[in-house]
Amino acid sequence: xxxxxxAIPMLADNYSWLxxxxxxxxxxxxxxxxxxxxxxxxxxxxxxLDVIFLTHHHPDHVxxxxxxxxxxxxxxxxxxxxxxxxxxxDVPVHEGALVEFGVANARVIEVPGHTLGHIAYYFADGExxxxxxxxxxxxxxxxxxxxxxxxxxxxxxxxxxxDETLLCCGHEYTAANAKFALSIEPDNxxxxxxxxxxxxxxxDGLATLPVSLGTERATNPFIRAATAEEFGERRKAKxxx
Ligand SMILES: [Zn+2]
Numbered sequence: 001x002x003x004x005x006x007a008i009p010m011l012a013d014n015y016s017w018l019x020x021x022x023x024x025x026x027x028x029x030x031x032x033x034x035x036x037x038x039x040x041x042x043x044x045x046x047x048x049l050d051v052i053f054l055t056h057h058h059p060d061h062v063x064x065x066x067x068x069x070x071x072x073x074x075x076x077x078x079x080x081x082x083x084x085x086x087x088x089x090d091v092p093v094h095e096g097a098l099v100e101f102g103v104a105n106a107r108v109i110e111v112p113g114h115t116l117g118h119i120a121y122y123f124a125d126g127e128x129x130x131x132x133x134x135x136x137x138x139x140x141x142x143x144x145x146x147x148x149x150x151x152x153x154x155x156x157x158x159x160x161x162x163d164e165t166l167l168c169c170g171h172e173y174t175a176a177n178a179k180f181a182l183s184i185e186p187d188n189x190x191x192x193x194x195x196x197x198x199x200x201x202x203x204d205g206l207a208t209l210p211v212s213l214g215t216e217r218a219t220n221p222f223i224r225a226a227t228a229e230e231f232g233e234r235r236k237a238k239x240x241x
Pocket of ligand 1 (some may be wrong): 056058061114133
């Protein structure tokens with residue numbers, strides 16, 4: 001395993017993710033909402049920045065991209081279908097594309113729902129998944145542009161990935177999601193355990209992410225929805241929870 005990851009908190013509850021590929025020394029970042037917190041971490045570690053991976057066009061995911069590119073000469077990767085509303089793309093990508101990152105690579109997975117042009121990145125080396133605002137720990141993103149059926153299909157695309165896959169989500173929404181999840185499945189013991197673990201982590205000011213896909217399969221009411229209809233009902237209920 002040569003790719004490692006580190007969360008960089010940004011704005012109120014965003015996470016940007018710093019990636020390092022140890023063989024080549026390549027450095028990447030996923031969804032820099034702001035430049036300053038990323039620069040602080042890079043400077044402290046004496047690192048440059050080679051690649052900026054964008055999952056979708058929302059300002060709290062792309063806000064720092066241009067400044068980081070200008071400062072480090074990093075290349076910006078994003079969905080070519082959303083090029084008109086993303087920072088200028090150096091590497092426009094689409095479903096199934098492999099983005100080289102040192103000796104590793106990221107596979108692009110199109111996951112419409114939160115936005116229509118939303119993509120996720122999967123690094124088989126490191127078993128890392130960056131779902132942006134598609135999937136959260138015990139939750140899913142709001143349906144700003146897509147339908148529940150689209151989001152359900154997007155979730156299904158993660159089904160082939162191993163349980164060990166680490167989810168590096170775009171926000172620290174876990175505690176609120178855990179409350180909603182328990183309202184759906186009050187008798188789920190895995191969920192009760194995760195609820196307590198999350199409460200302890202948050203009380204200590206610690207991140208609840210990354211989390212394994214295996215844990216999510218046991219606790220996330222949206223992964224556990226059997227049909228697109230059930231998924232949609234849960235998403236609607238969460239909107240007003
Ligand atoms: Zn978003």
